[in-house]
Amino acid sequence: MHELPKGYTYAVAAAGFKKKDRLDLGLIVSGPPAVCAGVFTTNLFQAAPVRVCRNALASSATVRAIVVNSGQANACTGEQGVRDCETVRGMVGDLAGVPARDVLPASTGVIGPRLKLELWRAALPALQESLGQAGPEDVAQAMMTTDTRHKVASRVVELSGGRVRLLGMAKGAGMIGPNMATMLSFLVCDAQVDAAWWSGVLSREADRSFNRVIVDGDTSTNDTSLALANGASGVNADSAADREILAQAVRDVLHALAYELVRDAEGGTKVARICVTGAASDADAELVARAVGTSPLVKTALFGQDANWGRVVCAAGRSGAVFPPEKLTLRFGDVLVFAQGRPESGDLDALLEPVMKASDIPIAIDLGAGTGSFEVLASDLTREYVSINADYRS
Amino acid sequence: MHELPKGYTYAVAAAGFKKKDRLDLGLIVSGPPAVCAGVFTTNLFQAAPVRVCRNALASSATVRAIVVNSGQANACTGEQGVRDCETVRGMVGDLAGVPARDVLPASTGVIGPRLKLELWRAALPALQESLGQAGPEDVAQAMMTTDTRHKVASRVVELSGGRVRLLGMAKGAGMIGPNMATMLSFLVCDAQVDAAWWSGVLSREADRSFNRVIVDGDTSTNDTSLALANGASGVNADSAADREILAQAVRDVLHALAYELVRDAEGGTKVARICVTGAASDADAELVARAVGTSPLVKTALFGQDANWGRVVCAAGRSGAVFPPEKLTLRFGDVLVFAQGRPESGDLDALLEPVMKASDIPIAIDLGAGTGSFEVLASDLTREYVSINADYRS
Numbered sequence: 070m071h072e073l074p075k076g077y078t079y080a081v082a083a084a085g086f087k088k089k090d091r092l093d094l095g096l097i098v099s100g101p102p103a104v105c106a107g108v109f110t111t112n113l114f115q116a117a118p119v120r121v122c123r124n125a126l127a128s129s130a131t132v133r134a135i136v137v138n139s140g141q142a143n144a145c146t147g148e149q150g151v152r153d154c155e156t157v158r159g160m161v162g163d164l165a166g167v168p169a170r171d172v173l174p175a176s177t178g179v180i181g182p183r184l185k186l187e188l189w190r191a192a193l194p195a196l197q198e199s200l201g202q203a204g205p206e207d208v209a210q211a212m213m214t215t216d217t218r219h220k221v222a223s224r225v226v227e228l229s230g231g232r233v234r235l236l237g238m239a240k241g242a243g244m245i246g247p248n249m250a251t252m253l254s255f256l257v258c259d260a261q262v263d264a265a266w267w268s269g270v271l272s273r274e275a276d277r278s279f280n281r282v283i284v285d286g287d288t289s290t291n292d293t294s295l296a297l298a299n300g301a302s303g304v305n306a307d308s309a310a311d312r313e314i315l316a317q318a319v320r321d322v323l324h325a326l327a328y329e330l331v332r333d334a335e336g337g338t339k340v341a342r343i344c345v346t347g348a349a350s351d352a353d354a355e356l357v358a359r360a361v362g363t364s365p366l367v368k369t370a371l372f373g374q375d376a377n378w379g380r381v382v383c384a385a386g387r388s389g390a391v392f393p394p395e396k397l398t399l400r401f402g403d404v405l406v407f408a409q410g411r412p413e414s415g416d417l418d419a420l421l422e423p424v425m426k427a428s429d430i431p432i433a434i435d436l437g438a439g440t441g442s443f444e445v446l447a448s449d450l451t452r453e454y455v456s457i458n459a460d461y462r463s
Numbered sequence: 464m465h466e467l468p469k470g471y472t473y474a475v476a477a478a479g480f481k482k483k484d485r486l487d488l489g490l491i492v493s494g495p496p497a498v499c500a501g502v503f504t505t506n507l508f509q510a511a512p513v514r515v516c517r518n519a520l521a522s523s524a525t526v527r528a529i530v531v532n533s534g535q536a537n538a539c540t541g542e543q544g545v546r547d548c549e550t551v552r553g554m555v556g557d558l559a560g561v562p563a564r565d566v567l568p569a570s571t572g573v574i575g576p577r578l579k580l581e582l583w584r585a586a587l588p589a590l591q592e593s594l595g596q597a598g599p600e601d602v603a604q605a606m607m608t609t610d611t612r613h614k615v616a617s618r619v620v621e622l623s624g625g626r627v628r629l630l631g632m633a634k635g636a637g638m639i640g641p642n643m644a645t646m647l648s649f650l651v652c653d654a655q656v657d658a659a660w661w662s663g664v665l666s667r668e669a670d671r672s673f674n675r676v677i678v679d680g681d682t683s684t685n686d687t688s689l690a691l692a693n694g695a696s697g698v699n700a701d702s703a704a705d706r707e708i709l710a711q712a713v714r715d716v717l718h719a720l721a722y723e724l725v726r727d728a729e730g731g732t733k734v735a736r737i738c739v740t741g742a743a744s745d746a747d748a749e750l751v752a753r754a755v756g757t758s759p760l761v762k763t764a765l766f767g768q769d770a771n772w773g774r775v776v777c778a779a780g781r782s783g784a785v786f787p788p789e790k791l792t793l794r795f796g797d798v799l800v801f802a803q804g805r806p807e808s809g810d811l812d813a814l815l816e817p818v819m820k821a822s823d824i825p826i827a828i829d830l831g832a833g834t835g836s837f838e839v840l841a842s843d844l845t846r847e848y849v850s851i852n853a854d855y856r857s
Contacts, residue, residue, distance in 0.1 A: 111781065112777060112780040112781045113779075113780035113781070113785075113786070113788045114776055114777060114779075114780035114788050114804075142773075144773065144777075145773060145776060145801070145804065145805055145806065146805060147803070147804045147805040149805075179773065180773025180774070180776070180777065181772070181773050181805075181806050290773075290777050290780065365759070365844070365848070365852070366852055369848075369849050369852035369853045370852065370853065372849065372853045373852070373853030373854055375853070378575070379536075379538065379539060379573065379574025379575050379684075380574070382508055382539055382574070382684075383506060383508060383538075383574060383684050385507075385508075386506040386507035386508035386684065387505065387506045387507070391507075392507070394507045394508050407539070409541065410508075410539065410541045411539055411540055411541040411543075411544075411575075412539065412575050450759070450849060451849060451853075452846040452849045452850060454759070454763075454849075455763050455766065455844060455845060455846045455848075455849060456846060458759070458760055458763035458764065458767070459763045459764065459766045459767030459769070459845075460767055
């Protein structure tokens with residue numbers, strides 16, 4: 070059971086955007102105006118809701134509501150897409166009793182088609198009825214696309230002024246790569262925070278969590294991570310000590326969600342924790358970690374439970390990072406498999422069998438070239454991933 | 464029927480490196496010393512045969528023989544791997560009656576294990592017996608790994624001094640990406656050429672062909688492209704006009720082989736010709752072409768015969784290239800699907816159905832930002848690719 074942050078209400082509805090009788094519309098409303106931080110996709114093509122959120126946050130540090138839908142991305146829909154967003158904000162604002170400008174929209178689904186406004190309108194009574202009856206897990210469920218389960222994580226921390234609660238929800242199972250995933254994540258918190266500080270915390274922690282998971286290396290048009298802090302606990306986080314505690318809690322929640330994203334990768338069966346150390350720079354370590362984590366050959370070997378270390382070494386060698394190849398050491402779990410330019414002797418396959426059979430596989434690469442490091446979580450690549458994505462629109 | 468370049472003999476044998484009774488050892492011998500150009504993998508981990516070839520070509524511009532095996536890559540085998548190469552060069556040199564230093568080795572297969580020299584020795588009598596009986600297609604077959612068919616292309620051209628012949632053979636169906644594929648290619652020609660010029664031709668044309676095919680974006684430790692010209696035709700290619708004709712023929716042969724590599728991609732069913740124009744620079748065009756050609760989401764959509772233009776646009780938008788998104792236009796075949804930031808109206812799926820059903824799919828992206836351009840050939844991503852690579856070692 071999650072201890073819920075105070076001052077938020079939730080609503081969901083099944084509008085039928087893509088499938089009948091499936092929750093696909095969610096709403097989070099904060100009683101008090103909530104300080105809001107946002108991090109968005111770096112794709113040049115920014116979906117209409119992303120553009121609307123950016124604009125809204127540029128003119129106000131607080132918001133009252135987030136409305137999210139699955140089934141339609143409202144991306145590559147031109148200016149009409151922005152107008153459709155505004156219509157939605159107006160409708161939802163009326164329903165929740167807040168100004169339209171205080172409603173942030175987020176969408177996920179197929180790129181291209183316009184929002185089906187008639188379905189939105191038809192769903193409003195059910196959404197209204199649900200307000201205050203639903204919980205954050207329902208919203209997490211309404212934003213699922215190919216996700217097989219909803220993703221929620223929470224923390225409670227004691228600050229000097231008292232207890233505050235954080236809860237995060239996320240979706241996203243494919244089109245996940247460097248610089249945000251097709252990923253929506255919303256964090257709600259009842260602490261009272263400084264807006265600039267809160268924004269810095271979200272940027273830093275999203276970078277350390279969501280930006281370090283790899284499913285397929287794609288970066289979507291709709292990636293959105295929002296963090297709300299509404300102060301409803303009455304507890305202020307303004308001392309350095311309190312801020313450190315709260316930032317750590319944000320980190321824990323986002324890391325837990327990021328892990329869940331990879332664990333629920335489209336068709337995925339494995340989570341590889343690829344940890345690169347000993348690089349000439351952090352940037353070089355990142356090149357290696359991402360090359361290994363995106364390599365289809367490494368990812369299919371993970372799926373096959375095959376400790377095919379040659380593919381890992383090969384991906385590191387073509388990553389663009391500079392290091393002396395004879396210095397690279399590679400471990401799967403605790404087992405040293407490669408050093409001094411050649412595999413370790415002994416029956417590696419037998420030693421590695423239990424490591425590869427586990428669902429979480431640690432892969433540690435030391436480049437022997439410096440002190441730079443980087444870590445990513447990567448999924449495997451499976452027949453099921455192909456099936457899901459070859460058939461997604463049909 | 465190929466008209467064979469003069470002065471070359473071929474041999475093959477089934478040594479049993481990986482499977483019994485399968486051709487896995489090939490030999491090309493040139494009667495006269497042949498001018499030899501080479502292009503090799505850019506991976507930091509260079510397989511032993513790659514290191515040996517580089518050294519050999521650094522000290523001599525001519526060679527007499529190429530020996531190739533499949534089933535074992537002799538990569539990540541340390542100094543022992545180089546010593547094993549030298550043993551092989553000696554054995555094969557004795558067999559062919561040429562100095563060991565004039566024998567270039569090439570290997571493809573699993574990374575890690577040492578060459579099985581006892582199997583090499585046992586296969587020598589059969590290889591000797593085959594010398595002069597086999598043809599280049601047999602060698603092309605002996606170097607196959609997961610390839611489903613051997614790949615050979617040839618040209619005959621008339622130079623001012625007479626007729627010369629070129630023939631190329633290649634292998635490689637996976638681990639194929641930027642900067643050479645897991646790819647071996649050998650071109651034999653009977654023209655008499657200047658070594659420096661010949662080397663320039665191979666570098667340039669390999670870059671325009673093999674370096675522009677994408678199966679999975681990986682770059683192997685063993686990539687090797689060698690081009691031999693032995694002068695056995697007695698025809699010299701030293702005038703500018705003759706050189707242009709011969710260079711064009713090299714280009715034609717390498718492009719034909721590169722196309723065959725993609726057509727025979729592991730599990731592949733489609734060849735996408737991704738042509739990017741209107742970029743601010745050729746480098747930006749290349750970023751977009753490679754992002755689209757490596758995107759698992761684009762590649763699975765191709766497999767699903769789904770004209771999922773949103774994924775193409777999305778990959779272009781996250782490629783790192785800079786362009787005004789509202790200027791991008793996208794065509795599948797002759798059908799304009801996206802312009803001015805939104806999809807074209809009309810029943811695109813119906814219009815695109817015949818385009819997507821074809822085995823070759825032209826995807827043209829204009830960025831509206833300049834005159835830079837780049838083209839790649841990319842395969843699709845299929846369940847079969849995953850099966851092949853999840854099970855490759857077992």
